Amino acid sequence: MxxxxxxxxxxxxxxxxxxxxxxxxxxxxxxxxxxxxxxxxxxxxxxxxxxxxxxxxxxxxxxxxxxxxxxxxxxxxxxxxxxxxxxxxxxxxxxxxxxxxxxxxxxxxxxxxxxxxxxxxxxxxFVGWRDIREAAAVLRGIDGTEEAVAALEAGRLGEAIRLLLDLASDERVAALPAAASAAGLPPEQVEAYAIVAENYPGDQGGLLTPLLAYLKxxxxxxxxxxxxxxxxxxxxxxxxxxxxxxxxxxxxxxxxxxxxxxxxxxxxxxxxxxxxPTTHGDLIWPIDSPFVVRVHRTGTERIQQGSYRIVLLIEGEATVASEFGEIVLSPGTAAVIASDDPDNYVTSNGLVAIIQSTER
Ligand SMILES: [Zn+2]
Known part of the structure; x- marks a missing residue:
């Protein structure tokens, strides 16, 4: 370790x-x-x-x-x-x-x-695809996007992306928040588009953001x-x-x-x-994922031999112990445990992330 x-x-x-x-x-x-x-x-x-x-x-x-x-x-x-x-x-x-x-x-x-x-x-x-009708509704609020919207609605995604990249301009990217608002998106999403417009005026990728789903x-x-x-x-x-x-x-x-x-x-x-939609303490194990993650506040967790493991302390304190001894982590430090190292026990009082690789 x-x-x-x-x-x-x-x-x-x-x-x-x-x-x-x-x-x-x-x-x-x-x-x-x-x-x-x-x-x-x-x-x-x-x-x-x-x-x-x-x-x-x-x-x-x-x-x-x-x-x-x-x-x-x-x-x-x-x-x-x-x-x-x-x-x-x-x-x-x-x-x-x-x-x-x-x-x-x-x-x-x-x-x-x-x-x-x-x-x-x-x-x-923004992660993954927004519902096409909703994406089209936002894009319709921006001047000149008719052809791109038609491509999107016809399922020609690559073409829609190229057209939107070509269309990007200061004015059109600046129009994103108003278009989002006019399409009926909630205020936090309108705010997200305002952040895009403010930070990336005229950016060629600005008009791609309506294609993406918003997540908080x-x-x-x-x-x-x-x-x-x-x-x-x-x-x-x-x-x-x-x-x-x-x-x-x-x-x-x-x-x-x-x-x-x-x-x-x-x-x-x-x-x-x-x-x-987990809360602290749950195992986060996505389908087909090359890793699993546990985020813990208090208590002791066993982490088994047989896969690569890393224990990162986010706040408070934590110890990582095995038959060979114990180490104390401070926030921002991580214990790196190789696959063939023995079982370890993580005891935390704060917030600690335990990450393991999985077989695929
Ligand atoms: Zn990424």
């Missing part, structure tokens, strides 16, 4: 010092994500029992076979890009093709990215986002669990590169998110 801290990412959409309670650092700038894992994009530093870095990285000791999950704490001040992630096959093929042809860097690694977000504060997101998670609730499902997290603080991949194919609301053809190819029609 090793103790790690998160590797900090300062993406521009992060909350200023938003992860301070876990990073133990004030930077005066955005703190968007803390990464707990071995992904080369942000390998976690190993720390001693006092939380002091040992100079070693988790990736020096384990590879992605041993640690197939990446866990993040995320603090979003404004919407993240409209994005989706590739399946295992698509990531593998895309990565290979990209290496051989020297084509643009669409893929960051050869792995599937399937993810789940557990809200730590109220968390708003209360603390402890979760949404599972399989590969192939479009989403854009709007704002909030959460715990994110995913396969160890950084494969993000973007369509908009970003200053990074967008890959429209790749995104449309990677879309899986008919796919829906799994909403987990």
């Amino acid at each position: 090793l103790i790690v801290r998160g590797a900090i990412k300062d993406y521009d959409w992060g909350i200023v010092d938003g992860l301070e309670r876990w990073s133990n650092r004030t930077t005066g700038g955005p703190q968007a994500e803390l990464w707990f894992g071995v992904h080369p994009g942000g390998p976690s530093p190993v720390v001693d029992s006092d939380g002091v870095p040992t100079g070693e990285l988790l990736a020096d000791r384990f590879d992605v076979e041993a640690i197939p999950l990446l866990v993040k704490l995320l603090a979003a001040a404004r919407p993240l890009s409209v994005q989706l992630h590739p399946t295992r096959q698509r990531a593998r093929d895309g990565w290979e093709a990209q290496r051989q042809e020297g084509s643009p860097p669409v893929f960051s690694d050869p792995f599937e990215k399937t993810e789940m977000l557990v809200a730590l504060d109220p968390f708003e997101a 998670l209360e603390p402890g609730q979760a949404v599972y986002v399989p590969a192939g499902l479009p989403h854009s997290y709007i704002r909030g603080t959460g715990l994110e669990v995913m396969t160890s991949s950084d494969n993000v194919i973007r369509l908009g609301l970003t200053s990074k590169a967008v890959f429209v053809d790749h995104a449309i190819e990677a879309l899986i029609p008919g796919l829906q998110p799994q909403f987990m």
